[in-house]
Amino acid sequence: MNLSPIPFAVRSTCPYCGVGCGVTATPLPDGAIAIAGDASHAANRGRLCVKGAALGETIGLEGRLLHPAVREDGALRQASWEEAIERVAGGLRAIIDEHGPDAVALYVSGQLLTEDYYVANKLMKGYIGSANIDTNSRLCMSSAVAGHKRAFGADLVPGCYDDFDLADMVVLVGSNTAWCHPILFQRIARLKDARPEVRIVVIDPRRTATCELADLHLPVKPGTDVWLFNGLLSYLAKSGVQDTAFIDAHTNGLAQALDAAQVDCADPLAVARHCRVEPSDLMAFYGGFAATTKVITAFSQGVNQSSAGTDKVNSIINCHLLTGRIGQPGMGPFSITGQPNAMGGREVGGLANMLAAHMDLDNPQHRDTVQTFWSSPRIAEKGGLKAVDLFKAIEAGTVKAVWVIATNPMVSMPDANQVQRALEKCELVVVSDIIASTDTNAFADVLLPALGWGEKDGTVTNSERLISRQRAFLPVPGEARADWRILADVARRMGFDGFDFDSSHAVFDEHARLSVFRNEGARMFNLAGLCGLTAHEYDTLEPVQWPVRRGADGALQGSARLFADRRFAHADGKARFIATAPRAPVNAVDPEYPLVLNTGRVRDQWHTMSRTGRAPRLADHTAEAFIDMHPQDALLYGVREGELARVSSRWGAMVARVQHGGGIARGSVFVPIHWNGQTASDARVGTLVNPAVDPVSGEPEFKHTPVQVERFGVAWHAFVLSRSELALDQVAHWTRVQGRGFARYEMAGRGQLRERAAWARTLLGVTDDADWLDYEDASDGVYRAVHVVGERIEQCIFLSPRTDLPARAWLASLFASESLTRLDRAGLLAGQALGMRLDTGPTVCSCFGVGRNTICDAIAKQDLRTVPEVTACLKAGGNCGSCVPEIKVLLMQTRAREAA
Structure with missing residues (x-):
């Protein structure tokens, strides 16, 4: 198959947060894709954060799901699309026939394009006849x-x-x-x-x-x-x-x-x-x-x-x-929405309590409007199960089939162990994804390969109601298909009419026409100006904010603001003040779990890292999960900065490294959401999270879970940089991130290592005749070794009973060299950079790869006083600006040390 990209620049939209930045993708002679901000896009005006700028590093086919697969005798095997579609359609049909439409469900994602979301909602609510379709956007907005x-x-x-x-x-x-x-x-x-x-x-x-x-x-x-x-x-x-x-x-x-x-x-x-x-x-x-x-x-x-x-x-x-x-x-x-198309999903009724085009499930007139437009055999008559309740119903057996699309609930849901129990019991689990191995995919009975960013074509809507085109610039890999097409294929196989779409353009046109059907100004969501677009007009559509109409000259007219006329969407045209009685979080106090867990994102990663985890530059800023807590709390609970600790709640537990970020109050801890079963041994924070939900929205309590923190005792700490993958079954704790040409593993173990050299060779898979340089201090328990192939470093391992292991940045730089110098070899065994090679320190500016030591050294030696001066000297902070707050702190800290 020809995997050459389209040979010209393509304007598209970033697939990360709800800002909805425009990007341009340009093929390079070496086959890489150059990503830049789209200067003509109103959301970002040419700027990109480091995640967006690194998108070109995430589009390789390593680890991609490229062919359908079905489970037989406990194992997945490759299957044809014909067999996979029949397995899904036949399985859903059999369960519906026996148990009714509410026995099946879809769990979808703000990562979907609006066209995908539309077809999923149409299938569930208008043809299957159940509102059991919810989305991971339930978890954020x-x-x-x-x-x-x-x-x-x-x-x-x-x-x-x-x-x-x-x-x-x-x-x-x-x-x-x-x-x-x-x-x-x-x-x-x-x-x-x-x-x-x-x-x-x-x-x-x-x-x-x-x-x-x-x-x-x-x-x-x-x-x-x-x-x-x-x-x-x-x-x-x-x-x-x-x-x-x-x-x-x-x-x-x-x-x-x-x-x-x-x-x-x-x-x-x-x-x-x-x-x-x-x-x-x-x-x-x-x-x-x-x-x-x-x-x-x-x-x-x-x-x-x-x-x-x-x-x-x-x-x-x-x-x-x-x-x-x-x-x-x-x-x-x-x-401010968290996902690239959380807003688009809302437009098409992607939540279990909504209908398409901002219509309401509990409104009989709205239900009739949608059913009439779709000419569907039925319409859902009541709200479906929201995310947390959905997986509870799966475990209880009332929902017997679930189709998960473009999300990883085994990591992202609260009380994630309950999600695991649900998927283990579910009669039919279907997963559409772009990645072959995720925590959720391990439970799939049918795996369906979907198109990823750069391959799929459609629209997204950002936080300001701006509809933008996400365009394909890469060829279809393997047998992957667009999500809207997979859904339509299953719908037709189930015997449903109304799914004869031949393009994303056709889906979008139907979506736009529904927004104006029986809409005499009563519904503010209105895409009248986008109805009847030709395929070329759809392909060249410029970003526009809804409501969208056409002027007298035929030009599209978007709407920057709503309510300028002081008219709201309630029947009387008036807004409502809502009485909000203060109340404490559910499960707020628990004497056995005295600390409060807050969860969230880190700067350079995204959701469960299936995309950002592929980009080496995004791993440098935060390489492993952490537990941020106040130093006095750490002292009280017997844990130390830099060491491992276990955080546990009434729902689960995880292990990560303690840090004192300086921004957390006593009584609270913060843990990031991103790590999963592929990137760490035991760092899924979702296993801890309080599954209590808001009684109106159904959104879970991710910011307030009672927890306790205790020491996770280990006998040794180590890290490995390796060009080949390692088997880590015997390691008590590990984290893996992608480097440039190697993988970085942080690990720890409980048993004493008496034969360190033999253990290290076995872990790294090194034969007796390999070029193996090592150093051991048996009395101190320190061991260092490097595996060289030809003149190039292949692997290295550093082991100690303490956490004071060598800096990783200068070691990582050795993997870019075609040959090791004598000083490099000596430095590897000494555990520190020697000669002219400098340790740049942990990455602060991921856009330009500038480390903390480099910044602090420049501040001190060149008497830098401001962020612009640091940027002029080192470029750090000169692109997306995400690192500017950290540079400000380094300026203050360096000046304070000099004053002392």
């Missing part, structure tokens, strides 16, 4: 959806990114924007540089990299956001800041919302005590908000991922409704 629907009457984000440029105050709530949405963060940073008087407020229990930009950081007690914003609502009302004309003409429910806000939240001092913030800081926030008309309040997972997430969202929206700060430039509540 469903509270925002529920809050929008309660306040506005539909899932509507009022503003756009341009509003950040126009604001006089930006409040970031539960959002480490610097790491999770770097391009949007850099937009805010540029605003601050241009207008220093703009106030930046960060509300987050942790002091994250985002706080380095803030004028004010409120480190609220986890779970107290409703207290904080109810207090703000009460303060604004008492201060006379409300927009009475707007409230009277365009809202309902203020009295009830204010009554709820008076309970425990009328006194700012009481709010400060409950939220554990300084009263002066709280009043600075309240006073600043009251005095500033153009305020953007942007919120993300720290708000949504809570058993009170929907109330948190509405408590924020209430403050904007009270002041009338919505629908106008530079102001409003703003939900």
